[in-house]
Amino acid sequence: MINKVLILLSVIGLVVIFLPFIVNFEAREELSPLARSYVEGSVQDLNSPNVVTSVVVTYRGLDTIGEVTVLFLATLGVGFLLQNKKQKSAKRSVSENIKTTSSFLVSLIMVLGVYIFTHGHLSPGGGFQGGVVIASGFLLLILSDLDFKISHIILSLVESISGIAYVVIGLVGLILTIGFLNPSLLPLGKYGELFSAGAIPLIYSFIGLKVGSELTNIINTMGSER
Amino acid sequence: MIETLIIGFVLLVIGLFAMLTQKNIIKIILGFSIADTGVHIIIISLGYLKGRTAPIIDSAVSIANSVREVIDPIPSALVLTAIVIGLATTALMLVFAAEIYKKKGSFSIDDYKELKW
Numbered sequence: 001m002i003n004k005v006l007i008l009l010s011v012i013g014l015v016v017i018f019l020p021f022i023v024n025f026e027a028r029e030e031l032s033p034l035a036r037s038y039v040e041g042s043v044q045d046l047n048s049p050n051v052v053t054s055v056v057v058t059y060r061g062l063d064t065i066g067e068v069t070v071l072f073l074a075t076l077g078v079g080f081l082l083q084n085k086k087q088k089s090a091k092r093s094v095s096e097n098i099k100t101t102s103s104f105l106v107s108l109i110m111v112l113g114v115y116i117f118t119h120g121h122l123s124p125g126g127g128f129q130g131g132v133v134i135a136s137g138f139l140l141l142i143l144s145d146l147d148f149k150i151s152h153i154i155l156s157l158v159e160s161i162s163g164i165a166y167v168v169i170g171l172v173g174l175i176l177t178i179g180f181l182n183p184s185l186l187p188l189g190k191y192g193e194l195f196s197a198g199a200i201p202l203i204y205s206f207i208g209l210k211v212g213s214e215l216t217n218i219i220n221t222m223g224s225e226r
Numbered sequence: 227m228i229e230t231l232i233i234g235f236v237l238l239v240i241g242l243f244a245m246l247t248q249k250n251i252i253k254i255i256l257g258f259s260i261a262d263t264g265v266h267i268i269i270i271s272l273g274y275l276k277g278r279t280a281p282i283i284d285s286a287v288s289i290a291n292s293v294r295e296v297i298d299p300i301p302s303a304l305v306l307t308a309i310v311i312g313l314a315t316t317a318l319m320l321v322f323a324a325e326i327y328k329k330k331g332s333f334s335i336d337d338y339k340e341l342k343w
Contacts, residue, residue: 004247007243007246007247010246011239011242011243011246014239014242015239018235022228022231022232022235025228025231027227027228027274027275027276028275028298029275029276030275030294031275031293031296031298032298034300035298035299035300036293038299038300039281039283039292039293039296039299040292040293042283042299043283043289043292049282049283049284050281050282050283051281051282051283051296051299052281052282052299052302052303052306054299055299055300055303056303056306056307060303063307064307067307067310067311070311070314070315071310071311071314074311074314074315074317074318075314077318077321078317078318078321081321081322081325082321082324082325122284123282124280124282126306128306128307128309128310129306131310132310132313192284211310214314215310215313215314218314218317222317222320222321
């Protein structure tokens with residue numbers, strides 16, 4: 001009983017502390033100076049229409065490396081805790097309709113995922129979203145075909161190669177003394193085309209492959225634990 | 227935008243309340259997910275500017291006047307990665323819950339006194 005009262009009091013206390021923040025909230029009319037420089041710099045310096053992508057890949061690129069590392073650690077934890085223990089369980093065969101439809105849909109989902117992460121600098125989307133779409137394609141495969149196995153070796157190869165390539169691109173920028181993860185080590189190209197914005201599509205493709213293989217790994221490990 | 231800010235804050239409080247009061251580990255994880263979503267909505271609504279469009283400078287936005295036509299890109303960029311990280315950490319928590327269940331066959335935190343003092 002005393003527990004519940006304390007919990008209620010602490011939640012009410014939190015609401016009271018943060019209420020002025022909401023009551024006195026005033027919507028801004030103008031961009032902050034930092035956001036303004038990002039919006040202008042994305043067009044002028046990086047040739048990338050999607051400002052969010054420029055912020056994620058270039059201006060806040062170091063944070064993105066950190067976030068990819070957090071994702072890697074979470075995957076590592078899932079794989080470590082759920083080591084594959086072979087358990088034979090009774091399996092029901094999947095109906096022919098689901099098998100046929102999913103094998104048709106999976107190719108479309110994969111193409112959509114690759115499209116999303118290669119066009120991250122032009123349209124809404126990017127490596128993280130494309131990677132999640134690819135992982136959802138693998139989820140469909142695992143759900144529809146009970147005997148479907150993804151090779152752990154291939155998954156970890158894709159994951160580590162794309163992770164290494166991401167860091168190497170950043171280091172090449174350091175060697176060329178233009179800055180860590182500066183995408184202008186490749187030609188900037190014409191505004192609004194696929195092969196433009198320097199190394200941004202390349203970096204985002206590697207992030208997409210890395211996120212996709214990591215999430216597929218999580219799904220695969222959890223799926224084999226029936 | 228004040229409406230979405232309130233919605234996000236309400237979700238955050240509901241999630242925290244669920245995390246503190248529930249005894250079932252799965253429900254605690256659900257509470258975490260709700261609070262996570264609330265935080266995402268709060269961050270996104272801080273970056274919204276009335277009457278403006280998404281920060282993608284294509285034919286819908288004039289390049290010269292882009293600073294006056296797009297919303298703040300920084301909160302969107304932060305939330306974009308936070309959603310994927312939230313997915314991975316939720317998966318990790320669920321795996322912890324599954325491992326704990328294997329030990330004693332119970333999801334109730336009352337059955338696990340080892341860390342209590």
